[in-house]
Amino acid sequence: MNESVEKILQNHPGAGRDSLIPILQEVQEHLGYLSQDAVVAIGKHLNLPTSKIFGVATFYNQFRFQAKGKYHIMVCRGTACHVKGSLKVLEAIQRKLKIVAGQTTRDGMFSIEVVACIGACGLAPVISVNGEFHANMTPDKVEKIIEACRRKDQENDAANAQP
Amino acid sequence: MINIQVNGNQIQAKEGETILSALKRAGIKVPTLCHYEGLPPTGACRMCVVEIEGFRTLVPSCSQPVAEGMKIQTHSQRAIQSRKMIVELLLANHPDDCLYCARNGNCELQNLSEELGVRQRRYAGGKKNIYHVDLSSPSIVRDPAKCILCGKCVRVCEEVQGVSSIDFVGRGSKTHVGTAFNKGLNVSSCINCGQCIMVCPTGALTEQTHIKQVKEALEDKSKVVVIQHAPSISVSLAEEFGVKPGVDVNATMVTALRMLGFKYVFDTSFTADLTIMEEASELVHRIKNGGALPMMTSCSPGWIKYVEEFYPDFIPHLSTCKSPQAMLGALIKSYWAEKMNIDPKNIFSVTVMPCTAKKFEAGRPELSQNDLPDIDAVLTTRELAQFIKMHGLDLGSLEPDSADNPFGTRSTAGKLFGASGGVMEAAIRTAHNLITGEDMKEIKLKDLRGFKGIKEATVKIGELEVNVAVVSGLGNARKVVEDIRAGRKNYHFVEVMTCPGGCIAGGGQPLNSDPEAIKARMKVLYDMDRDEHLRQSHDNPAIKKLYEEYLGEPLGHRSHELLHTSYGKRDVLI
Known part of the structure; x- marks a missing residue:
């Protein structure tokens, strides 16, 4: 224990x-x-x-049953983000990562959490990746963000591999 | 007494009771889905709403207490319309596959839809959630898509059985009934009692059926298919054919089983007698030699799993005797196979049980010989009824017949296994004879009969004062176990039945049976005990013969090999 x-x-x-x-x-x-x-x-x-x-x-949305991924994506589903299309954004992330909110990808890289409001309604629809905010999201943009995270991770790995 | 007015008529109600209970007594039927007799109301389904003068909204009659001078309309247009709308909304999120559902024809939701005249799907576009059928349990099948969230299964599991293997999971439109971490029922704390099936108004909870395996075996010419029927089957089976509760159909049921193609029909009540011989001997042995006391009965497989999960430190208290089903299973594929010169591999051994947990018991690896399971398939009372109907047999018009030897003769003591208190009563009769060498003068033990959850008595056997308790319903069993553990109670022998009232109210019995039906089943069993002559297990000539011919003596070498077993701690999510 x-x-x-x-x-x-x-x-x-x-x-x-x-x-x-x-x-x-x-x-x-x-x-x-x-x-x-x-x-x-x-x-x-x-x-x-x-x-x-x-x-x-x-x-409660706040509890999760899988360890967070290396990149923890919080998707705001508050009123302002909802009006500006956050459902589409969430669905795009889920489709891209093949997991649903509350889960973590098998390689432990990504996890998704739905939150009611991050308090950045002016940037709607908004997501945060490891605390870093991304404004005015669209399904296309989030896919690029996810790919960027993957690339960054591979570069880090490569850098660490060279002594 | 207080006076209320219902639909223009004066009726009397008791102080503090709910409107629903007053209506029931007055013979006025208000539909319910979530109401559970004996437990506090939840008011979840709103089917029972009535109109009360002076109340702005409709009021659920299951939770509203009566008050002097109340003026109630139970079937006003407003009330009926509201009920109909609830059913329509439930159906909006319910599969349309009634024809393929196990509950087709006896589904409460289907009945309500019919009664309220629902003829079209007014609300479409529901069913957003995709659920998987949970087939993991050997006893119970869960189909969350058919669940209407009445919560009765959750309550019976928690409040009656004290097991709590299922609960509401999620929130809002995503709420469903599930296990911890949404795992399969087989790895949850579920003890397979099937009480959830008994209270489920729809097809969300059903038994894991074995009819297919039995049919295949019956068609296989190389198999000798034998069947045994439990003590409580013959007193409940007739209800499935529209006969009023409380009719014993033992003789015609045997005929029906033969006509279905079972080569040999045996009576599990015979091994109930055998259980008593072994168990009473074990009790005497434990008392004389300082074994673990109190000894607790081991015929109810739900209870056994419960101890293995929740109270593994109580395993030494469990009698090592196999259940009557398992004893007969073991004897059929050893003694009988030898006697009949049949290879045990070619025997297909079927049982009819009032119980879904027996399906789990049959799969216990320790209940097998040479990697061959002692029992091959277990049918519930409901499945047998379906099987009989499938073959177009009419129980009422069949000639009577009796079970086959050498496992066909029983005492009424064995038959009493069907009711809570019966095992204890039968065991005391035989223990008295074992200890004193004489039969009891009054073998009827009134204190141990009836539906009380915990019954206690002190019985004098010779010089010995034996404290016994009879428990049914695992919530009550927990209380007794805690009392024993804390040293508050000092029993020698405790009978535990998983289902409240015993096997006559088991999880495999006819659905929608009301408490009166269960009382009637109990009464038949005790009437048999009153009227028949062979009333004690040790007097059963077939039992005597079995010991002479094969087993030797109770607790002897062969008995140990065939009739006794062991239990082990189980790691599950409790």
């Missing part, structure tokens, strides 16, 4: 089901996602079935 999860649980002695969401948030903060082991450990600590915890966690 992950030590940080153990530590978080120790900080909630005698906790009941009302502590579930704060604990899930803390665990995700540490691990980047909710692993199966972590959910089982939380379940034991709070005396809750894993199915229940999974049910609660899937209710």
Whole structure:
């Protein structure tokens, strides 16, 4: 079992089901996602079935069950972005990466997260890749961004390979 | 008592009860989908809405308490229209493949659609989610596309059985019922009891059917196909043919099984008697030699899996006796095969069980000999009924027949296995004889009968005072196990049945059976015990013969090999 999860649980002695969401948030903060082991450990600590915890966690967009990718793409689906066509942008990313929001590509390179509003409505539709904002997105533009990330990664690899 | 007015008529209601329960008593039917008798209301489906004078909106009758002077219209145009619209909206997100559905003809949604006169699809464009049918479990098939999210399966799993292998996953239009991490049911904590199937109003939950395998075996000329039927089948099967509950059709069922092509028909109640011989001996042995007490029964496969998952430290408390199904399965492919000079490989052994967990039990690797499973296929009561209907047989007009020897004779004690408390009662009768050498004066143990979830008694056997408990429903079993663990209770012997009320209410029994039907099934079993002469397992001449001819003595070498088993901790997502 992950030590940080153990530590978080120790900080909630005698906790009941009302502590579930704060604990899930803390665990995700540490691990980047909710692993199966972590959910089982939380379940034991709070005396809750894993199915229940999974049910609660899937209710909220903020929780994910796969580790984040090397490039974490946050797609804003807030009102302004929605009006400006963010659904098309999200669909393009999902199609390109062959995963859906909440998942991570098998090579661990990309992950997608849907957020309600990043607070940059003037740039709508907006996405952020590892915290870096990209404004006025279109399906074409996001594909290029993804390809750029791949290229950058390959160049880095090549640079690291040469002593 | 308080007075309310329903559709212009005065009726009396009890203080604090819901409108729905008052209506039910008055014989007024209001449709429900999510209502679950005995559990607190959730008001999720809104099918039961009624119009109440002075209320602005329609009110769900399942959760609204009655009040003095309430004026209720149960079938006003507004109420009917609202119900119809709910059904239409549910159908907008429901597959149109009723003709191919396992619940075709007894689906609650289909019935409501028919009753409310839904004749066209008014709302189109639903069904955005793509779901996969979960076929992973050996017992239960889940098709989330047919789910209407009434939540009854989630509640029975959590609140009645205390297992919680499924819950609502996701949010809004993406909500579905699923397991933790959306894994297959086979790797979840599901114990295969099938109570979810019993409460499901649609075809979202059904059993994993074995009819095809049985049909193929029956057509295979190289196979000798034998069948055994569990104690509670003969008292519930008739209901599938429109007969009122509480009729035993043992004799005509045997005829039907023969006409279906089964070469030999055996009675699982015979091995229920055998279980009692072994289990009572094991209990006496444990008491005399300081074995793990309380000893807990092992005939209910859902309970066994539950212990393996949730309370592995209680495994030593489980009786090592195989279940009656497994005992007969083992005997058929050893003793009987030898006796009949048939190669066990050519025997296809079928069982009829009131239970979906028995399908899982049949697949346990430890219940096999020389890599040959002891049981090849398990049919539920429902599947047998379908199989009989498929062959155009009319149970009512068949000549009576009886099961085949050497596994055809049973005592009524064996038959009592079908009801919660029956195993205990049968075991005490035989344990008394084993310990004192005499039969009990009064062999009817009233305290152990009935539908109470936890029943307790202290029985005097000779000098010994034996504390026993009878539990049905795993939520109750959990309470008892926790009590034992904490030292609050001191039992010698505990009977546990996974399903509330025992096998007569098992997950393989006829669907839509109301509590009265289950009571009637129990009554027939006890009536048999009252009226017949062979009432104790140790008096069963066929059992005596089996020990003389083959097994030797209870707990003897051969018994250990064939009739006893072991259990192990299971790692699942609990």
